[in-house]
Amino acid sequence: MTTPTHTGSAALSLEHALADPYDARLPGGFAQALEADRHAAFPERLCRAALDRGVAEWLIPAECGGELRGIEEAFELCRVLSRRDLTAAIALGSNLLAALPVWLRGSAAQKESVARLLRAGGFVAFALSEREHGADLVAGETTATRVPDTEGEGDGWRIDGEKWLINNTGHAAAATVTARTGRGPRGLTLFLATAPHDGTAWRRLPKVATHGLRGSAIGGLTLTGLRVRGTDAIGRVGSGLETILETFQITRVLVSGLALGALDTCLRHTLAFARDRRLYDAPVHDLEPVARRLIDAFADLLVGETVAAGACRAAHDRPDQLPLQSLCAKYLIPHRAMDAIESLSVVLGARSYLTGQDQLQEAVFEKMRRDCAVTGLFDGSTPVVLGGLTDQLTPLAEARAAGTVRTEGLPALYAPGPPATAPAPLDPERMALDTDEDAVTAGLDHLAALLGGEQPVPALTPARRALLLDLTEHLRTARAALDAEAAALAGDPGQRRGAAAYDLAARYTHLHAAGACAWRWLARHHSPLSPEDAERDGPSAGFLDDGGWLALCLRHLAQQAGTLPAAPVLDEVDRTALDLLNQLYDRNLLFSVTRFPLAERTTHGAG
Template identity: 25%
Template sequence: MSYFLTDDQKQIQDTARRFAQKDVEPLAQQIDREERTPRSLVDKAAELGFFGLTIPEEYGGTDQGITTACVVLEEIAKASPAFAGLLSVEMILCPGVVNLLGNAEQKQRILPKSATGERLMAFSQTEPAGAGNTAVHQTKLVAHGNGYRLNGAKLFCTQGEGETYLVMARTSRDGQEGYGVVIVEKEQPGFSVDSYEDKLGWRGTNTGPISFTDIDVAPENVLGDLLTGNADFAPVNQVSFMGHAATSLGCAEGLFDKTLAYIKQRQLYGAPMHNLSPISFKMADCFNKIEACRSLLYNATRMADEKTMTLPMGSMCKAYVCETAFEVCNTLLQFWGGSGMMDSTGVNRYFRDARTKLIAEGATEMHTSGVAHLVLGLSQPMYEGRRTSLGG
C-alpha cells in the first residue's frame, strides 16, 4: 500500500519493512516459542523512532499521526503479529492516554521517556470480573494523606515487563463513585508482576497478572479527573483499536505473501499447486478481503488524523479487519496441508495470532455491540466534537 501515503510516510514504511525483514523475522519463531520478546528488539524499534510517532514534538515525539503508526505496525506484523501487538500498546494506547488526560507536568515527565523507549509503558484495566464490566472492578483507590492508596489485582497486562503502568481503578469522592487512571511505577513498593501467561497466540507480548498492595499514589500521578477517567479517553481507545486492526491486516498479508510463494513452488499432481482452480480462486478472494480491510482501516486513520471522525471507526475497524484477517489466515493455513500444522514452518503462528486479536483489546462482540447501539440510535458517539487523535 503506497497510493495515498506522503513521501515521509513512504520513507517510514520502507524503514519499518527493512526492520521487519532484517531484525524481526529472524526472531519471530523464537519469540513465539519462548513467549518473550527480547528487550533488545524493543529497544531497536524505539531507536528507529517508532515510539514517538504519535507523541507531540514538544514532548519528544515526531507527531506523525495514526496513519503513519499503523503503516509501521502493519509492516512489522507481516513478520511478527505478536511483536506488533506489543508495539501498538507502546506507540498508540499508552502515550495517547497520557497525552489526552495528563497535565503539562505529567506529559513532560512521562512522554519523552516513552518516545525514546527509556521507560516502557503498560495499560492495565482487565480484572477477573471482565475487561468491560468495569462497574464491578475491585481495584480501588482510597483517599490517603493528600493522595490515594491503591490496592487490587489485574489480569492479562501486555508488556508486563513495562516500567510505567497506567492503572484503571475505582474510587469515590463526596459520595460520588468514579473510575479513572493513575500512574504506577514498577519500582514502587507494593507493585508486583506475578507471572507471565503461556498463550495460544500473541505469544511474546509478555502478558501477565499484576497486583498492587498499599501503593501510595501521589496527586501528581492521577491522570485527569478520577471520576470520569474511563469515558474521557474513549477517543484514544478508538485510535488504539485502529493500531490493532493494522497488526491484523499485516498478519493476513504476511501469511498471504508466504502462501503465494509456497503454492507457486509446491508441486501437486505434477504441476504447481496454484494451477488448481479452487486454490487460485481462494487466493483471489483473500486478496480482495485484504484490500477491503486496507481501505476501511486507512480511511479511518485518515479521518482520525484529520480529526473528522464521527463514527466509532476504531471499533468498526477492530471488529471487521480482525475477523476478516482471521478468515483469511484460516483459508491460507489450509493450503499448507500438514506443513501448516507444524510449528516449525511458522505458518500456524499467523493463524494463532489472528485468532487472539478477536479477543485482545476488546472481543469482537464488545466492539460490535457499541456500533449496534449507535446504528439503532440508542447512544451518541462519545467523542463527537472532541479530540480523536493524539495531538488534537
C-alpha cells in the same frame, strides 16, 4: 506544518532498516521470532532494534516533542512490524495504548514523564482488566482512596487491587491504572503510576502462558497501598471511563494494522507455495479453488486497508465519525484476516501445522495463525464491539431516512496515497462517544449517483460501469433492508443484546466497508493520477482506476455479508486481481493498493 512525503515514511524507513526478514542473523528476521516463540521468550532483540531506529519518537505526538503527526503513521508502523513478529509489534503498540490517555487528557508534566520513559526504551502497561470482571470495567474492584500527600501537592491517593491479563507487566516501568474513586460509570479514574523501587506496593504476577504471543510479557499486577500523588490522576477525577473509550477509538483501528500485517505474511507464504508446488502437471496456483482463496485473501487486505485508512484520518479531521468507524474496523478487519488465514491454511494443508526449524515458511504461517487470533480480543472482544454497534444502528438509519448525513471531507479520508494536507492534531474536545450519522456508507449513494447519471465516466468501460452500478444498487438495497430490521428490533428492548441484533451489527460492518471503498474510488475518480504518478504507483494504479479494484471489493463484501452468492467461476475481475497479486509479489511490494517497497531480499527463502 508540512505534509509528510509519504504516508508511511516512518514505516518505510523502519522496514528497510530492519532489512531482509529471511536473514536468520538479523533481529527482524523470521528465524529469530520463531526461536523466541519456541522458548516463550520476549522478542528483546527485535524490540531493541526498532527502538534503536527511533520507533519511540513515533509513539510520541509532535505537539509533545515527538515525530507522530498522524494516527495513520502509527497504523503503518503496526502493519510492517507485525508482518515480521506480532509479539514484538504488540509489545511496542501497547506502549502507545498505555500512553494515549496521557496524550489525550494528561497534564504537561505527565506527558513529559511518559515521553522521557519511552525515549529511554522503557515499557508502559495499560492496567484495566481484572480477573473476575474482564471487560466490565465499571465492575472493577481496584480502588483509589484519598490520603494526605506528604509532598505538599494536596491529597494523594492509595491504590489497592489486582489487574490481570495485562501486556508488558513483566517489564513495565509505569502503568496507566484504572481505579474506582466513586460509584457508577463516573466513579472511575485513570492514574499514571510509576513502579516503585520497593516491590511490596507493586508486585508483578507470574507471566500467563498463552496459545499465541507466547513471548509476550502478559501477566498482572497486585497493587497494595501504592501511593500516587494527586497530580497523577489523568484528567479530572471520575473521567476515567470516558478517557478509556476515547483511547479505544484510536487503538481499535491500530489493532487492525496488526491483523493486516499478519495476513500479508501468510498470503505471501501461501502464494510462494502455490506457485512452486505442482499438482496434476500444473502449479497449484492455477487450480481454481486455490486461486479463489488467494484472491479472497487479497480482497480482504485491500478492503481492510481502505477501512483503516479512513478511520485513521477521521481521528483528526472527522472525529464525529470515529466511534462508528473504529468499531467497524475492529470487528471486520481482524475477523476477515483470521478467516482468510484459515482459508489459506487449506492450500498449505498439513504443512500449515509444521513448526520445525527447517520449515521456515510453514512455521512462520503457524505462528502468525496463532498470534493473529488475539487481535479479535484486544480493546474490546467481539460481543463488546457488536454491542456498541447495535446501539447505533437505529439513529444511523433515522439520519439516512431524514437525509441529514453530512459527507464533507469524506473523499479526503479515503484517498489513496499520502493525504493532501497534514492532519490536525488530535483534539479530545472534538471527540464523541457515539456516532449519530454514517457519512461512510453514504459513499454508496454518491457512487450510485455518478454511475447511474448521464455524465460519462471515461475510466470505465460500459460493461464495468454496469457491473459497478449493479453491485452498488444491490448493496444499497441490502442497507435499506438492514435499516428496516434494525427498526423492528428497536421496538423490542429484550432483543437489544440478542443474537439477531449482533448479526445485524456484523452485517452492517460489511456495508460500512463498502461505503469506504466507494469513497476511495470516488476520490481517485475526481483526482486522477498523472502519467508520472501512475508509473510510480506501479501495477496497482490501473486496477484502481479502471474500477476492477472496486468491483472486486464490493462483490467480496456483498458475498461475505451473505447478500450475494459466491461466484461459481473466476471472471475477468478475479483474474486481473490474481495477476496483480503476482506482480506485487514479484516486485517485492506490500500487498496494497498504495506502493510500499519491502526490504530487499538478500538471502534465499520461500515467500
